Amino acid sequence: MSNKEIPYKIYLEENEMPDSWYNVRADMKKKPAPLLNPATLEPLKAEELEPIFCKELVKQELNETDAYIPIPQEIKDFYKMYRPSPLVRAYCLEKKLGTPAKIYYKFEGNNTSGSHKLNSAIAQAYYAKQQGLKGVTTETGAGQWGTALSMACAYFDLDCKVYMVKVSYEQKPFRREVMRTYGASVTPSPSTTTEVGKKILEEHPGTTGSLGCAISEAVETATKHEGYRYVLGSVLNQVLLHQSVIGLESKIAMDKYGIKPDIIIGCAGGGSNLGGLISPFMGEKLRGEADYHFIAVEPASCPSLTRGKYVYDFCDTGKVCPMAKMYTLGSGFIPSANHAGGLRYHGMSSIVSELYDQGLIEARSVEQTSVFEAAEQFARVEGILPAPESSHAIRVAIDEALKCKETGEEKTILFGLTGTGYFDMVAYEKYNNGEMSDYIPTDKDLEAGFAGLPKQPE
């Protein structure tokens, strides 16, 4: 099929949308390492997880065998409000770069949460509702996940308690107001509403918070309140499962037009977008049916894949969560203060970590000024102001397209455009004013994080 016949945007029809999520673990010979009980260092059983997570989500978390898990009708109906997301052919970017490469991106920003996070938020809210719960608790950093969850909870009439990293709560009042408009209660973290929050405030009186700390508070609140469970927007297997809808839609759209990507690129913080985007393609690779070059892009200032260790670590600062095996910088690691965007979690999803460890994914780290350069270039020709997180993928997509320009190769590049940057204008302002700087952690910086790693299981 010639280029001419491929539209700028490919939208699937409703009846072409996926009916099931795809569980990549089913096709992995070596499975990701299980979650451990931090006290016993033994793999956690369903009944140990159920006080924290919804029952059905625990099942999904532990399910390593079913490749396809049907999407309940209620979730499919919600998906129809903002999905299918468009698969866009970046004709204007290609022209601007003068590259023979064909660039596609799956754009997940056309919803009020502004990102792909809604794909899992609605699923988690649905199962909480099904279980007859009153509400859910969570943490949010930049606010995309909190917004997504607020929207999902409003739809199912569930209470939603969000712990927002204090620095974001103060610097991003607009995100906070979006959540409040959807009826969520938003508490700056660390707070005095939890024991772990109080303890952290005592030890670090001036702290502006961290994601790891907000997680601890949200978990504590969920376990202490009757009828509440904790939900998480990334890292977990269940989240990557729900996010597979990104990759599935992409693949259906590409198959429809006979397009086969050579390179698939995603930004990687906790791994939810990357894992979701690549999963059906990775499935083909694992089954030996096709080959793709996968690239995970992370910030040089928070380089869990490229410079982290593949070990068991705490998922949160308060160490109240299960332990996960992952590429990690240590649960105490916090990116330097000049780090502007998200992608600041110290670890990486167990699935992505294991796939990376098996050599199935390449990882690259990029510096933030070059990321914003790519963001601006993209915005000006493609008309979408991207989220700083998504712009990590744009950076590498442009780099790869420019390589094609040099070599003359007509590679097909697919990247995930996870969201929009409308609530990130403070960072853009810094960039516009020439005040943005880069920081690559020294080995010594990293060692401080690694020093906090827990005792490993035998």
Add this chain to the structure above:
Amino acid sequence: MSNKEIPYKIYLEENEMPDSWYNVRADMKKKPAPLLNPATLEPLKAEELEPIFCKELVKQELNETDAYIPIPQEIKDFYKMYRPSPLVRAYCLEKKLGTPAKIYYKFEGNNTSGSHKLNSAIAQAYYAKQQGLKGVTTETGAGQWGTALSMACAYFDLDCKVYMVKVSYEQKPFRREVMRTYGASVTPSPSTTTEVGKKILEEHPGTTGSLGCAISEAVETATKHEGYRYVLGSVLNQVLLHQSVIGLESKIAMDKYGIKPDIIIGCAGGGSNLGGLISPFMGEKLRGEADYHFIAVEPASCPSLTRGKYVYDFCDTGKVCPMAKMYTLGSGFIPSANHAGGLRYHGMSSIVSELYDQGLIEARSVEQTSVFEAAEQFARVEGILPAPESSHAIRVAIDEALKCKETGEEKTILFGLTGTGYFDMVAYEKYNNGEMSDYIPTDKDLEAGFAGLPKQPE
């Protein structure tokens, strides 16, 4: 065709998108009144308008006879990046309201400018580029138009000078940064860069600016700089022409599914969205082929249609622009300080004014707390956080749907959802905190505005 077969979102294929804009004036027996030279009170000729506006746009401004004006290929290509916009069936809102009415909305917010304004911005930038100009100047209030124009200028590599109403410049730094990211220069108005700005600053030292004043500055700058022209985001005939793409796409989508709207609702500030949305339907009505109930919704605090006078008035504070016949509150009218959203222009497009004067459109004014109530209700079930402007239309759409609930009528309602509220969180915060108030201008308030009306032509 039964409801079941109508998807949540109807997207046209690229080849179904309109090839021409529709010029409703061609089907109006009594045409809108012409623009006048404020000095002579004579209708302006093309050559008098060309120092201000691009040549091709002047032609479009004065064209009363051609019903269809072809959309140039370059503009069609740009449209394909963010259009067709979805026509959404508001299944969830219907269910929530328990109404037998069928509610549809045309959603124009899925682009970085966040509104329909981009439809005309790209056209105006294109014609400026065609004419070999260096750049364009404009004013912006809330910032949607300025953002749209910045995006369009970045695409065609044109310089873009935006005068932003000072109060918005200061209160909406994020909008300003979006414009800067697209390479525009943004100046708070009134400024000392123009004679009219200096004069206004002298007379009103503490002023936070107004749209009318920013228009004057932008016009002065365009006429004083070689290779620049002024462009405007609403009110003008040319803008309503470009915005007809909204209505044309809506009509094609509805025709495809055999849907015929009974009521068509749009918010109305300068009239660009309303005029664009209703135009092809109005054409049918004017030609006697079909009937529709059109409703223009305006803020009670800026009620140009419902309480204004239909006379010739100045379009700007500095009185440097042509005079237009329109429903107006007087060019000196400024909504009370508690007015939160846009839709604050003192006048209304000549086309909409004339159609309204002929009794072809109903006008309603609504108070802002009830508008935000509707906005919140809509956001929670339909998942989109609407712009305050768009929410005026939502308010009346909900009111009409609730009437249907009482009467049992299964009316089909179409409204324009012009944009998203992501940059309006200050207003939402006020609403969330219960601090939003209403103000309906007294007759005395209005008389002050009317006192500034110019001498009318014979």
